[in-house]
Amino acid sequence: MADPILSVRDLHTHFFADEGVVRAVDGTSFDLFAGQTLGIVGESGCGKSVTARSILRIVDRPGRIVSGEILLRRADGSVTDMVKLPADSREARAIRGGEIGLVFQEPMSSLSAFHTIGNQLIEAIRLHASLSKKQARARAIELLAMVGIPRPEQRVDAYSFELSGGLRQRVMVALALAGEPRILIADEPTTALDVTTQAQILELIRSLQRERDLAVILITHDMGVIAEMADDVVVMYLGKEVEKGPVDAIFHAPNHPYTRALLRSIPSILAEPREKLATIAGSIPHPFARPNGCPFHPRCSETLPGVCDTQVPATVQIGERQAAACHLLSGKTA
C-alpha cells in the first residue's frame, strides 16, 4: 500500500477550563490514504469534531494540542507535522483550505449572511491561487456548477439565506474545494439535512472523490453513512479510539463492546413492528467526571469488575489492519 497522505499519531487535544481539563481527544492515531474514505464514528462529544479541528489547527481556546503528531505528506513528497506549525503561520494557512478542506455540519450558519456566496468563494480561491478577480469569479462559477448548483452564474451573487439547506451544503463543499485540497474533511456533513438531500450530498462527495482522487475523512454518528461511504473506520469514545479497521471487519467482526453496541442500535428494516430499538445503556459521562480505567466500562455490558474500572486497556492488534482497545481481547479475566 502507498504511503498515507495524512498520519495522525497519538493525538491529544485538551481543553483547559477553570473547572478542570477536558480531554476531548485523548490518544487517537490513524492513517488516511489518497482516494480512500476514513470514517470517524462515535456519539456526540466523543472528540470527532475536535480531531478534525486539531488536524487543521483551528481548535478554539481554551483548547490546545497537548501532544502527538499530525503528519501531512505534501505534494512534493516532504512531510509536515501540523502540530509543530504555529496555528496562524503562513504555512499552516496555506495548508488550511489549500491541502485540507473542511465541510461543517451546519450549512445554515457556516456561511456569512453579510457576504454573497461569490464573495466568500472568490476570497477562498484567491487565497490559494494567484488569479485575477475576474478569473477567480469564473472559477467560482465553475466550482458551483461542479457541486451541482443550478444556474451558477446567478447563484454566485446570491446570499446564503436565499438558498435551501441542500444548496448551502453544496456551496460549503465548493468552498472547501476552492483551494484544490487533496484532503476533504466532512464533519457531520448531512446531519442538518433531510434524508433525500443527505443522500445527494454524500453522492456528491463520493463523485468528487473519484474525480480528484481525494482523501476523505467523514465524521458522523450514523453507522449507515459509514457503511455506505467508508473504506476504513475509527470508532471513538470519550476522546479515545476504541476500535479501528476496514469497514467490513468493523461491521462483520466488531471486537469492542462499544462498536457492537453502536451496530445494535442501527434501526433495521427487518425489525418487527413496535420492536424496541436497542440503545446503549446510560449516557456519556460528564467531561469532568471521566471514569477510571476503560472509559466505556460504566456502560459496558461485558465489564470485568476489578479490571475494566481500574486499568486503561491497551490497544490489541487483531489481524493485519484491525485493532481494538479492550481488556476482553488481551485475555484478562476478573
Place this chain on the structure above:
Amino acid sequence: MLAYLARRMLLAAITIWAITAVTFIILKLPPVDFVDAYVAQASASGASISAAEAEALRAAYGLNEPYIVQYLKWLNLVAHGDFGRSFEYGRPVTEVIGDRLWLTVLLSLGAITVTWTLALPIGIYSAVRQYSVGDYIFTFVGFIGLAVPSFLLALIVMYFGLRFFNMSVGGLFSSDFALAPWSWAKVWDLIKHLPVPMLILALPGIAQLVRIMRANLLDELRRPYVMTARARGLPERRVILKYPVRAALNPFASTIGYLLPYTVSGSIIISIVLSLPTVGPLLLRSLISQDMLLASTTILMLGILTVIGTLVSDLLLMWIDPRIRLGQLK
C-alpha cells in the same frame, strides 16, 4: 427594498406629525397661557406690553378658539418657519436657538465619532482577547467610566486643565470670540475648544459601547461561519474583521438614532458644568421659566432630529445587512 424605504419614510412622517401634537400639548400644559405669562413677565421686569399687542398675539395663535383650531394655527405658523418669540430673551425663538442647534449637532456628531473610533477597536480587542490582562484593564476602566457621573468627570478635567495646563476648558469659544460674528478665526477657536467637551460627552458612551461590542462579538465569534472562514486559510485578522465584526456592527447602526437626543438631554448637566452653548441648558432654562414657545420649539427640533437620526440608522442597516435589504428580516 423600495417598499422598505417607502415604509420608513411614511413612518418618519407620521412620527414627526405625532411629535408636533405632543409638542403642542406641552406648549399648552402650563395653567397660565403663554401670552399671559409674557405680559406678567414683561411687567415684572418693568417693561410693558400694550393690551393691543397682547390681543394681536392671542389672535395669531387663536387662543380664544377651540384647541384644534389653536393647534392648526400653531402648526401653520411652525410650518412656515415662524416659531414665535422667546419672552425671556425678547427675541425670535429661531434667533435664540440659532447657532446653538448647529453647535449641538456638531458636538454630538463629534462625540459620536470619538465614541465609535475608540469603542469599536477596544470592544474588538476585549472580545478577541477575552480574559487577557488588556481586557481586564479595559473592563475595569469601562465600569468606572459607566459609574462615575460625567459632570464629575467634567469638573475634574476642568480642574486639571486649569491647574496643570493653564487652559480653560469651559465653553466652546474664547471670550474674545463668544459674541463675535463668524470668521475663520472664530472657527479655529471653536475647533480648539471642541476636543475636551467631545471627549467628556463621549466617555459614558464609549464605556457602554465597549461592553456591547464585546458581548456582541463574543456571541459572533462562536458561530460556525468564523470557524469555516478560518478553515479556508484566511489570516486570523481578516477572519475577525471581515466576518464576526461585520455582524456585530448591526446593533451599533441601529442605535445611532438615539445618540443624538442623548447628547442633548442626557448631557444637560455636563453642558452646564462646561458652560457649553448647546441646546440642553437652553431647554432646561426655558422650561423653568415657562418660556413655552422656546421650550416647545426646542423639543420639536430635538424630536425631528431624532426621527432623522433613526431614518439614517435604518438606511445604514439596509446598507450593511443584505437580509434587510432583500426583505428577509422585517
